[in-house]
Structures are given as C-alpha cells and as structure tokens.
Amino acid sequence: MLAKGKAGPRRQDHPLWFLIPALAVLVVFFLVPTVFNFVYAFTDWSSFKSAINFAGVDNFTSLFSNGTLVNALKVTLVYAVLVAIFQNAFGLGLALLFEKDTRVNRAVRVAFFVPVIMSALAVGYIFQALLKPDGALNGIIGWFTGTEVSIPWLGSTTWTIVVVAIVHAWKWMGLSMLIYLAGLKTISEDVLEAARLDGAGRWTMFRSIRFPLLAPAVTFNVATALLGSMNGFDIVQATTEGGPGGTTELLNIFIFRTFGQGLFAQATTMSLVLFLLVTILAFPVIRFLRKREDVL
Amino acid sequence: MKNRFRNALAIAAASAIALTGCSDPGADTGSDGPVTWPAQDADLSGTTLTIWAAQNSNTVPDSVIAGFEELTGAEVEVVTIPDPYEQGVQTKVATGDKPDLAFWQPTASQLTALNATQNLQPLDDAPWLDAYQPELRDITGILDDTRYATLITTPAVEGVYYNKEVFAANGITATPTDWDSFLQTARDLKAAGVTPFHEMAADKWATQWWVQVQLADAAADGLWDRVNANEESFTDPTIQGAIDNYKALIDEGLFNEDIKTATFEDQGAALLAGDAAMVMQVNSFFGQLQSLADTEELNQKIGFFPISPSGNTGTFIPDQSNALVAFKTGDEKREAAARQLLSYWMGDGYQDFVNAQSTVSLQTGVETPADVPEALLTVSESVGTSVGSMQALAIANPDLYLYLADMIQGTKTPAEVAEATQSQFAELAKAQGAEGF
Structure with missing residues (x-):
C-alpha cells in the first residue's frame, strides 16, 4: 500500500498508510457502531432471547403506529428550538455585556463559562432542588413578596419544557458567549469607525453592522445548540425524567426507557430515527445559516 | 492514489466488522449438567x-x-x-x-x-x-x-397503610372488610374534614397499586393468564374499569390536593403526621416510615390492612x-x-x-426477631393468602405506573392509559416470542 517513487517528496514524508491507526480507531468506535445502528434496527434483538433474527421493517411500523414516538419527536423538536433560542439570546447578551477586555469582565466570563464544564447531571439535580415547590427559588420569591410561594416549576404540563430548556441553555450559554466574543473581535475596527463617522448610534451599529458580521458565529452557535439539544438527555432526565405527564419526554429518554425494558432493537430503531431526523434537519438549517454569511 | 485509499478503508472496515462479530454478546450457553x-x-x-x-x-x-x-x-x-x-x-x-x-x-x-x-x-x-x-x-x-x-x-404486599390515631379520632374502630366499606370509610373521613388518601404522582411508581388491588379477585380467577395469552387486554372492561375507578376517586376529591407534585417522601411524612389517613403502598413505603420514626412510634401510629374488591386479599409484588x-x-x-x-x-x-x-x-x-414492627408482621401474615400482582403473574411488565401518572397530570385519559399499556405489553410479549402476539 505504500506509495513508492513516483509521488512527490511531500507524499514520501506523509505516506498514506500513516492514516491507518487513526482510521482504525474511527472505524471501530464510530463507523461500525453507526452501521450496527442501522443493522440492529431491522432485527428483533432483545434481552429475552439470545438469537437475533432479521425482522424487516416491523420495528418501524409498530413504532409509528404507536403515538408515543410521534409525541417524543414533537417534544424533542420543541425542546431543541427553545434551547437554540435561549442559549443564543443568553450567549449573545453576555458577549455584548462583557465585550471589553477589563479585568472584571475577564473574571466574570470565566464564571459564566464554569457551567459548561460542569457535569450535566449535577446541573440537572441542582436545578431540580432549586425548582421544587419548597425549593430555594420559591423561598427567594417568597422573601421578596412576603408571602408563602410554592410554585411547582417542574410540575406544569405546559411550561415545564420551557423551564428545562432554560436550564439547558443556562448550562451551555458560556460556550455561546465565548464564540460570540471571538466573533465580535474579528470585526474590523475600520468598519466600525466608518459607521461611527456616518453617525450610527449603538443600536443601529449593532443591528446593521455588528450582528450581520457575526453571521459565522451565529451559524455555529445555532447549529450546535439546535442539533446538539436534539440529542439532549442528561439535564431533562435529572430534572423531570420526562414528566410531568410525558410533556418533557425527549426521544432519548424514550429510547432509554425502551432499552431498559429489554427491547434493544426497538430502542436502536428509535435512535436511527433520531439520527435521520437530525441529519434531515441539519442540511436546510446549516444551508440557511450559511446563506446569511454571504454578506461577508 | 484515491483507489489505494479506498482499499485501505475497505480493509480496515472489513476487519473491524469481522472482529466485532455479528452475534449477541449476551449469548452464552453456560454449563448444563447435574x-x-x-x-x-x-x-x-x-x-x-x-x-x-x-x-x-x-x-x-x-x-x-x-x-x-x-x-x-x-x-x-x-x-x-x-x-x-x-x-x-x-x-x-x-x-x-x-x-x-x-x-x-x-x-x-x-x-x-x-x-x-x-x-x-x-x-x-x-x-x-x-x-x-x-x-x-x-x-x-x-x-x-x-x-x-x-x-x-x-415479598412486598400492596395494601393500605393507615394512621391509627386518625382512625380513632374519627370513631373508626374496625378496618374496612371490602372495597365498598373501604370507600365508605374514606367518604366518612372526607366528610369529617380529613384527607382520606395520599398519592405521590410526582414520583409516579406507586400509582399502579390502586389499579392492581382492584384486580385482586380477577387475578385469582386467572386474569393474567388470559392477558398473557392475548385473550383479554388492558382495554377490556376488567382492567379499564379499575383505571376508570381510580380516576373517579381522584376526581371525587378523596386524595391530597397536591397529588400532582407530591413525592414518596411527602407521602410518608403526610401519613405519619396524620395529614392523610390512608396510603396504598408496598413494603418499601414502610421502610421510608422507619427512617422517620422508631418502632415504638410506628406501632402506636401505623397499621396495615390488605384490600380487594370482595374482601381483604392482599396483592403481592416481590x-x-x-x-x-x-x-x-x-x-x-x-x-x-x-x-x-x-x-x-x-x-x-x-x-x-x-x-x-x-x-x-x-x-x-x-424465629422472627422481636423488634419487627407490628405493621410489617401484618403485611407478612397476608402474604400466604395473597394473589399475584401484574409484575408477579404477567409475562411482561409494562409502564402502567407511568401512564397512570400521566393520567393524573392530565395528559392521558383513562382509555389512553389502557391503550398505551396494552400496546407496550404486546410489544414486550412479541419480543419474548409469546404465543398469541
């Protein structure tokens, strides 16, 4: 396999077969599992018997005829959109707030980045404790209003998904902030000065100059937040476990539950559906966001 | 060059798949013999x-x-x-x-x-x-x-843990002897201003006991055998009826007001404090009570009776x-x-x-040691005559508790609870290769 002689000197320094170790790791840990994700979805693999037989599209038909999967898909999409909105709003807000390189701002940026490196489960459990009817948040509100407050923040079948999306966004907003900060730094001082000379105020400057020029950062942040939170599991599992009444049951929580029942093939089928959904969604979203970058 | 690269990739992929194998890693014939x-x-x-x-x-x-x-x-x-x-x-x-x-x-x-x-x-x-x-x-x-x-x-038994002091204060001297007298006791307590039942829908898992104890007579009559053979389903009148009853009791206001957000911990505290008179639970609930009070206090305050539609048959769930x-x-x-x-x-x-x-x-x-609380002795005495729960007798264990919790939260109707449970049961039974599915 070694390239001999004819290839240029660069080729001799970097023979292709040097790729094999990395490639092997990639194949074993990424390619094969992905392929198996496709294969097992068409079998009857379960904890109940040792044999694995081909089952055709049986898993798909039974999954789609059952309302739970459609509900979980809906919840997942709503959750992802909410996370994308909140995480970017928070991240951009923080970036603008701490844009100047002062000593205080640097320290505060670190503080807001800390949740990003925290364990998601720990974050979930902390918020679960804070948001309990007799938790700290109600205690604080009660202290200010002087009354007994016992709002079940995680108990509403309508609003809990918004609350958990905010928790998710809170955890990751530090990362978005960092990327927006980097984006703000790349904006040329000349452009800003020109705008100032033209008499642009702070708001016009942001709306017409800085935000459009942040397009690459927006692309990255929106795409990762949206597509990343479609794979969400840990925070929601720790705060609500999919409740109340299944209104925060993300697809991954549903997969976890199905896998726990011993229905491995069905769980695999669902994760394949999730994979396809993310893929299908990724192309138009990224394409649309890239289009915005044409102003650059 | 491109071809060579493709070859390398193909070889790597092929060998990786060969290494992983396509068999179930859980399969193991083990050693059989005398x-x-x-x-x-x-x-x-x-x-x-x-x-x-x-x-x-x-x-x-x-x-x-x-x-x-x-x-x-x-x-x-x-x-x-x-x-x-x-x-x-x-x-x-x-x-x-x-x-x-x-x-x-x-x-x-x-x-x-x-x-x-x-x-x-x-x-x-x-x-x-x-x-x-x-x-x-x-x-x-x-x-x-x-x-x-x-x-x-x-093994654990599904039945009613009650606060003896609350019963005594409201002139209830004998524990209920069947489902009707059980509900009558609850209604009397409610009329006297006491919350009869406490349920913990935020933690979900205990919701199923209410349905299962109502099925005790049917279970003794082979209900789960018929369900296992797909001759009867969760949506048929027996099980659907038990779900409907549970919902009706909640709607009647016989349960704690914070039923949607109450947790397992709340439930133990509520019964011990007398905020609610009765709790439909299993042995682990008593373990929770033991963490809150000593044996003497528990003997004085907490009693247990099994309940079924026609009498006091317990439903066991190891x-x-x-x-x-x-x-x-x-x-x-x-x-x-x-x-x-x-x-x-x-x-x-x-x-x-x-x-x-x-x-x-x-x-x-x-010998059973002397420091076992009385309520636990009552539980254990009821095991011998009790009937099996869904978990004990059905071939699969669907997430009935989860769907019932959804019903309490208002996102599922009783009919949807039965449908969801049946479809999950059928899915599990089919995966096991059970006949009739």
Missing part, C-alpha cells in the same frame, strides 16, 4: 464471589457475607449497580457482563427479562426448600416450572431486595460456590440474617 450442592462449610479459600446489589439492597447481605467468609475462606464482594437497577443489570448482562449472584425481582416477567433459561442457574432441588413455610415455598421465583430465584425476605439469582458464569467452581453461599444464607446463616435485618423469617424453624 447440579451438586456443596456443603455449607466446604473450603473455598481463594474463591472470590461477586454479588450485584442496588443502592437500597447493598447492605442487606452484610451479616451473611461476614459469616460465610469466616466459615469458608471465600471472599465475597458486593458491587452496587446504580439506579435504575433493573435497566443497569439487563444492559450489563446483554453485553456479556455477569456477576455470580445478584439481587433480582423473582417474578416471571423479570426472570424473562434476564433471559433466565440462558443466563441463570436452576435452583430446583436446593437443600433449603423444605425449610420454607409451606405456603411461601412456591409463591414466586419460578419460570416455566424451573426455579431460578431464591426468596430471602418476605421486588429486587426480596430475592437473589445465581448466574451461569461458565466457571463451574464459582457456580458451585455461589450455590454454596445461597445454601448458607438460607441455612445456618438465616437466623443471623433475619436478626441483623430485623425482618420476618420465611422459615418454620427460624
């Missing part, structure tokens, strides 16, 4: 046994292990599998990871979930079987006429802390040692075990 039962004190120096336990059962074996290690020289390690325990164990076993022994719910549905015929040692002629009280010997742990699990403590299974690990020596540990546990070590655990003895020759 089973011997070593003497309880046979020397086991140099042998290490592993027991998997859950967070609430990992200290249960302590006294047994200490005695066994001293007697035989074996080493026994308890490995805690994090909650949710059952999912964790099933996943590990499916990938080929097995302990020597594990705590496991000894019901047919859960033994099926572990693929008992493939993975577990049969315990058919175990030496301790005759020591059991006769009515408990074959109550559970058996799948397709083969015994796979050893019952070590009295859980993971009640029983152990021994795995086929393929290592004959360790498999024999695991059987020996069980022999000791249910043999010479049993008295120490029930003393250390302050639990009710299952054996005729072993």
Whole structure:
C-alpha cells in the first residue's frame, strides 16, 4: 500500500498508510457502531432471547403506529428550538455585556463559562432542588413578596419544557458567549469607525453592522445548540425524567426507557430515527445559516 | 492514489466488522449438567464471589457475607449497580457482563427479562426448600416450572397503610372488610374534614397499586393468564374499569390536593403526621416510615390492612431486595460456590440474617426477631393468602405506573392509559416470542 517513487517528496514524508491507526480507531468506535445502528434496527434483538433474527421493517411500523414516538419527536423538536433560542439570546447578551477586555469582565466570563464544564447531571439535580415547590427559588420569591410561594416549576404540563430548556441553555450559554466574543473581535475596527463617522448610534451599529458580521458565529452557535439539544438527555432526565405527564419526554429518554425494558432493537430503531431526523434537519438549517454569511 | 485509499478503508472496515462479530454478546450457553450442592462449610479459600446489589439492597447481605467468609475462606464482594437497577443489570448482562449472584425481582416477567433459561442457574432441588413455610415455598421465583430465584425476605404486599390515631379520632374502630366499606370509610373521613388518601404522582411508581388491588379477585380467577395469552387486554372492561375507578376517586376529591407534585417522601411524612389517613403502598413505603420514626412510634401510629374488591386479599409484588439469582458464569467452581453461599444464607446463616435485618423469617424453624414492627408482621401474615400482582403473574411488565401518572397530570385519559399499556405489553410479549402476539 505504500506509495513508492513516483509521488512527490511531500507524499514520501506523509505516506498514506500513516492514516491507518487513526482510521482504525474511527472505524471501530464510530463507523461500525453507526452501521450496527442501522443493522440492529431491522432485527428483533432483545434481552429475552439470545438469537437475533432479521425482522424487516416491523420495528418501524409498530413504532409509528404507536403515538408515543410521534409525541417524543414533537417534544424533542420543541425542546431543541427553545434551547437554540435561549442559549443564543443568553450567549449573545453576555458577549455584548462583557465585550471589553477589563479585568472584571475577564473574571466574570470565566464564571459564566464554569457551567459548561460542569457535569450535566449535577446541573440537572441542582436545578431540580432549586425548582421544587419548597425549593430555594420559591423561598427567594417568597422573601421578596412576603408571602408563602410554592410554585411547582417542574410540575406544569405546559411550561415545564420551557423551564428545562432554560436550564439547558443556562448550562451551555458560556460556550455561546465565548464564540460570540471571538466573533465580535474579528470585526474590523475600520468598519466600525466608518459607521461611527456616518453617525450610527449603538443600536443601529449593532443591528446593521455588528450582528450581520457575526453571521459565522451565529451559524455555529445555532447549529450546535439546535442539533446538539436534539440529542439532549442528561439535564431533562435529572430534572423531570420526562414528566410531568410525558410533556418533557425527549426521544432519548424514550429510547432509554425502551432499552431498559429489554427491547434493544426497538430502542436502536428509535435512535436511527433520531439520527435521520437530525441529519434531515441539519442540511436546510446549516444551508440557511450559511446563506446569511454571504454578506461577508 | 484515491483507489489505494479506498482499499485501505475497505480493509480496515472489513476487519473491524469481522472482529466485532455479528452475534449477541449476551449469548452464552453456560454449563448444563447435574447440579451438586456443596456443603455449607466446604473450603473455598481463594474463591472470590461477586454479588450485584442496588443502592437500597447493598447492605442487606452484610451479616451473611461476614459469616460465610469466616466459615469458608471465600471472599465475597458486593458491587452496587446504580439506579435504575433493573435497566443497569439487563444492559450489563446483554453485553456479556455477569456477576455470580445478584439481587433480582423473582417474578416471571423479570426472570424473562434476564433471559433466565440462558443466563441463570436452576435452583430446583436446593437443600433449603423444605425449610420454607409451606405456603411461601412456591409463591414466586419460578419460570416455566424451573426455579431460578431464591426468596430471602418476605415479598412486598400492596395494601393500605393507615394512621391509627386518625382512625380513632374519627370513631373508626374496625378496618374496612371490602372495597365498598373501604370507600365508605374514606367518604366518612372526607366528610369529617380529613384527607382520606395520599398519592405521590410526582414520583409516579406507586400509582399502579390502586389499579392492581382492584384486580385482586380477577387475578385469582386467572386474569393474567388470559392477558398473557392475548385473550383479554388492558382495554377490556376488567382492567379499564379499575383505571376508570381510580380516576373517579381522584376526581371525587378523596386524595391530597397536591397529588400532582407530591413525592414518596411527602407521602410518608403526610401519613405519619396524620395529614392523610390512608396510603396504598408496598413494603418499601414502610421502610421510608422507619427512617422517620422508631418502632415504638410506628406501632402506636401505623397499621396495615390488605384490600380487594370482595374482601381483604392482599396483592403481592416481590421486588429486587426480596430475592437473589445465581448466574451461569461458565466457571463451574464459582457456580458451585455461589450455590454454596445461597445454601448458607438460607441455612445456618438465616437466623443471623433475619436478626441483623430485623425482618420476618420465611422459615418454620427460624424465629422472627422481636423488634419487627407490628405493621410489617401484618403485611407478612397476608402474604400466604395473597394473589399475584401484574409484575408477579404477567409475562411482561409494562409502564402502567407511568401512564397512570400521566393520567393524573392530565395528559392521558383513562382509555389512553389502557391503550398505551396494552400496546407496550404486546410489544414486550412479541419480543419474548409469546404465543398469541
């Protein structure tokens, strides 16, 4: 396999077969599992018997005829959109707030980045404790209003998904902030000065100059937040476990539950559906966001 | 160059797939053959046994292990599998990871979930079987006429824990004798300004007891056999009726106002404080009460009675802390040692075990220690005459509790609860290859 002689000197320094170790790791840990994700979805693999037989599209038909999967898909999409909105709003807000390189701002940026490196489960459990009817948040509100407050923040079948999306966004907003900060730094001082000379105020400057020029950062942040939170599991599992009444049951929580029942093939089928959904969604979203970058 | 690259990729992919293989890693034929039962004190120096336990059962074996290690020289390690325990164990076993022994719910549905015929040692002629009280010997742990699990403590019973002081203060002297008098008692209490029932829909899992106790008579009449054969379903009048009744009782206002957000901890505190008069629960609820009050206070305040539509038949539901299974690990020596540990546990070590655990003895020759609370004795007395729960008798265990919790939260109607449960049950039964699905 070694390239001999004819290839240029660069080729001799970097023979292709040097790729094999990395490639092997990639194949074993990424390619094969992905392929198996496709294969097992068409079998009857379960904890109940040792044999694995081909089952055709049986898993798909039974999954789609059952309302739970459609509900979980809906919840997942709503959750992802909410996370994308909140995480970017928070991240951009923080970036603008701490844009100047002062000593205080640097320290505060670190503080807001800390949740990003925290364990998601720990974050979930902390918020679960804070948001309990007799938790700290109600205690604080009660202290200010002087009354007994016992709002079940995680108990509403309508609003809990918004609350958990905010928790998710809170955890990751530090990362978005960092990327927006980097984006703000790349904006040329000349452009800003020109705008100032033209008499642009702070708001016009942001709306017409800085935000459009942040397009690459927006692309990255929106795409990762949206597509990343479609794979969400840990925070929601720790705060609500999919409740109340299944209104925060993300697809991954549903997969976890199905896998726990011993229905491995069905769980695999669902994760394949999730994979396809993310893929299908990724192309138009990224394409649309890239289009915005044409102003650059 | 491009071709060469493609070749390399193809070779790498092919070899990786070949290495991984396409078989189920959980498949293991194990060793089949005549089973011997070593003497309880046979020397086991140099042998290490592993027991998997859950967070609430990992200290249960302590006294047994200490005695066994001293007697035989074996080493026994308890490995805690994090909650949710059952999912964790099933996943590990499916990938080929097995302990020597594990705590496991000894019901047919859960033994099926572990693929008992493939993975577990049969315990058919175990030496301790005759020591059991006769009515408990074959109550559970058996799948397709083969015994796979050893019952070590009295199985949980679904029934009503009540606050004796609240009953007395409202002039109730006798506990209800059937479903109608049970509801009458509740309505009388409500009229007197007391919350009759407490439910914990935020933690979900106890919601199913209300439906299951209503099915006790039907269960005695073979309900679950018919469900298992797909001759009757959750949407048919019997089970649907029980779900509808539960919903009607909630709508009637017989439950605590914070039913949607109340937790397991709230439930224990509420019953003990007399904020609610009755709680439909299982033994682990009493464990929760024991963490809040001492035996004397519990004897004074808390009582238990089983309930069923026509009388006081309990519904039993053994859980993971009640029983152990021994795995086929393929290592004959360790498999024999695991059987020996069980022999000791249910043999010479049993008295120490029930003393250390302050639990009710299952054996005729072993005394129940004096410090077992009265309510637990009542629970254990009801086991002999009780009928099996869905978990004990159905071939699969669908998430009925989850759908009922959804119903309480208002996102499912009673009819949708039955439909969702039935479709999940059918899915599980089909995966098991059950006839009729």
